[in-house]
Amino acid sequence: MEFFIQLLITGIVLGSVYALVALGFVLIYKSTSVINFAQGELLMLGAYICLQFVIELQAHTGLGLYTIFWISFFATLIVCGIIGLLIERAFLRKMIGEPIISIIMLTIGLSSFLRGIIQFFWGTQTKVFPQIFSQKPIMLFGKIPVSEIYLYAIAFSAIFLGIFTLFFKYNRSGIAMRATADDQQAAMSMGISIKRIFALAWCIAAIVAAVGGIVIGNINGINVSLSFYGLKVFPVVILGGLDSIGGAIVGGLIIGILENLCGGYLDPHMPGIKEVAPFIVLVLILMIKPYGLFGTEEIEKV
Amino acid sequence: MHYGVCGDFKESYEKDMEIFQTTFAKAWLYGFIIFLYIFPLFASKYFLYIGNLMAIFVIGAIGLNLLTGFAGQISLGHGAFVGIGAYASAYLTANLGLPFWVALPAAGVITAIIGMIFGIPSLRLKGLYLAIATLAAQFIIEYVIVHWEAVTNGVLGKMVPFASIFGYQFDNDRKYFYLSITLAIILTIFAKNIVRTKTGRAFVAVRDNYIAAEIIGVDIFKYKLYAFAISSFYAGIAGSLWAHYLTLITPEHFTITVSIQYLAMIIIGGLGSLIGTIYGTVFLIILPEFLRFLSGIVSHSYPQIVDLFAxxxxxxxGLVIILFLLFEPKGMAHRWQIIKAYWKLWPFSY
Structure with a gap:
């Protein structure tokens, strides 16, 4: 039982990171109908930038680790938001209305480009954050040991997912984004600047990806394989529905937990199944319910 | 000197269907093929290696272009299908002792069958969803390749014997080049003829507007499956050739990166253009070699560039893909047409 709960908790941690990455993905897809294959690279970029901030601040200031981390954290969010804006402006704006394969290929090219840049500056070796969170496990319910960073990870994800859910529900820009997603022409005629919305979508996607990257970087260390999280986002969004923010959260948690349970129980018998299990689920969902749990069904008319 | 007609004056369908619109183009092509067969006699091992790589990738890329460019079905799993062909051929020759000339087409057929199985979801899935399904196929096939050790020998890699036809061994780059370029030429001609027939026109109809295609009586599912089968057959042949060329294959050779490379080749070359596929392949194979050459020059003053090369x-x-999509989305084939049209009327272009 304890083993199961352990797996469940690490699954929730992983799942909440997936949910963050998927949130960015869904956001971009919803408002610009661009399928972003570079989401994993944005996550990796966020992790590296935060690491760089931490290292620089440690070297040049005498602040405590916690303070340094928080400063770096928010600085990273700002930098990544700007990078998201730049990417949208430089590469994506011209692609509006292009065929789907061009857009897929463009984001694939973008992911390769970003990976190249990251490797150029930071190399391929695994880097680790200085120990910011204590290693001593906290006893949950008195008997289940959970390390502190895991709790932070869940809290981070919950906070950001909460903020963005509220943002879409009540904020003016958030409502404008939903309107754009629903019907671009109608939104335009109501005086919403579509270009601004597209830019905002990329900005937010880069920010949430960076949060995911920082969380996962603190748990596992940072290397180029972090970009794989960007591909794991596909099972998540297909399960949850491509254009549903709630679906991204639920899908993320389900896939994260499923992956960990597979890792715990099936891996001894079938090594490596952990990595493909989400994709097998993906194929099954596509066969049974291609629009996912909460996605909008596309109805085609002649 | 070549005098082209100033306009389109075709009087029969046969004329319109001709592969070579002018004798000049025909002469050029024959000249080029003769060059391909003479060039190995003088080329160094390095150029033969690049030539082999190009010939093998052209076969795979044409397969993908038939599927993606002509039939409009996006596939992110082409690298894995090449892998199936490679391992099928390796297993047939190394474990079952079949001769190469049997294993090569057999690898193509096996891959075609598996490709058709993965093509079945395409009945329901379109565009983006199909792309994601093929992405999943890529990972599932990769998993099988890594873990089905009885057949593939896992991550350690599988030894593959040299290709040999009736006792003649293709055991060096020069001999192998003749094999791969011959197959590349045959399969290119075959593809060119597929796209001129009913099947090819059905592919294009499915791509351009599948609802309209269905209404005029094109069996969509059948032609989508055909597209997957033909494309996978090409992938299988390319895989088999690659396996016998490398003689040691590992799962690393068939990752998602390879799939992306194939997609990049047909995008840069031009979707739905066979000649473009060849341009794209040649370009993307020369590009890293050119970069290596450049970094070799620069490495005297900046030695650290060698570490950064990857x-x-x-x-x-990535940047090349992005720039092509932004500035030349129709690919090199289209640009070539424009340049040709310009010189045709030069210097009086108006």
Whole structure:
């Protein structure tokens, strides 16, 4: 039982990171109908930038680790938001209305480009954050040991997912984004600047990806394989529905937990199944319910 | 000197269907084929290696272009299908002792069958969803390749014997080039003829408007499956050739990166253009070699560039794709048409 709960908790941690990455993905897809294959690279970029901030601040200031981390954290969010804006402006704006394969290929090219840049500056070796969170496990319910960073990870994800859910529900820009997603022409005629919305979508996607990257970087260390999280986002969004923010959260948690349970129980018998299990689920969902749990069904008319 | 007609004056369908619109183009092509067969006699091992790589990738890329460019079905799993062909051929020759000339087409057929199985979801899935399904196929096939050790020998890699036809061994780059270029030429001609027939026109109809295609009586599912089968057959042949060329294959050779490379080749060359496929392949194979050459020059003054080479290659690869999509989305084939049209009327272009 304890083993199961352990797996469940690490699954929730992983799942909440997936949910963050998927949130960015869904956001971009919803408002610009661009399928972003570079989401994993944005996550990796966020992790590296935060690491760089931490290292620089440690070297040049005498602040405590916690303070340094928080400063770096928010600085990273700002930098990544700007990078998201730049990417949208430089590469994506011209692609509006292009065929789907061009857009897929463009984001694939973008992911390769970003990976190249990251490797150029930071190399391929695994880097680790200085120990910011204590290693001593906290006893949950008195008997289940959970390390502190895991709790932070869940809290981070919950906070950001909460903020963005509220943002879409009540904020003016958030409502404008939903309107754009629903019907671009109608939104335009109501005086919403579509270009601004597209830019905002990329900005937010880069920010949430960076949060995911920082969380996962603190748990596992940072290397180029972090970009794989960007591909794991596909099972998540297909399960949850491509254009549903709630679906991204639920899908993320389900896939994260499923992956960990597979890792715990099936891996001894079938090594490596952990990595493909989400994709097998993906194929099954596509066969049974291609629009996912909460996605909008596309109805085609002649 | 070549005098082209100033306009389109075709009087029969046969004329319109002709592969070579002018004798000049025909002469050029024959000249080029003769060059391909003479060139190995003088080329160094390095150029033969590049030539082999190009010939093998052209076969695979044409397969993908038939599926993606002509039939409009996006596939992110082409690299894995090449892998199936490679391992099928390796297993047939190394474990079952079949001769190469049997294993090569057999690898193509096996891959075609598996490709058709993965093509079945395409009945329901379109565009983006199909792309994601093929992405999943890529990972599932990769998993099988890594873990089905009885057949594939897992991550250690599988030894593959040299290709031999009736006792004649293709055991060096020069001999192998003749094999791969011959197959590449045959399969290119075959593809060119597929796209001129009913099947090819059905592919294009499915791509352009599948609802309209269905209404005029094109059996969509059948032709989508055909597209997957033919494309996978090409992938299988390319895989088999690659396996016998490398003589040691590992799962590393068939990752998602390879699938992306194939997609990049047909995008840069031009979707739905066979000649473009060849341009794209040649371009993307020369590009890293050119970068290596450049970094070799620069490495005297900046020795650290050697360590960064992988990063630079990856970054440039991505940038090239992006730039092509932004500035020349129809690919090199289209640009070539424009240049040709310009020189045709030069210097009086108006």
């Amino acid at each position: 990063a630079i290659r990856e970054g440039v690869f």
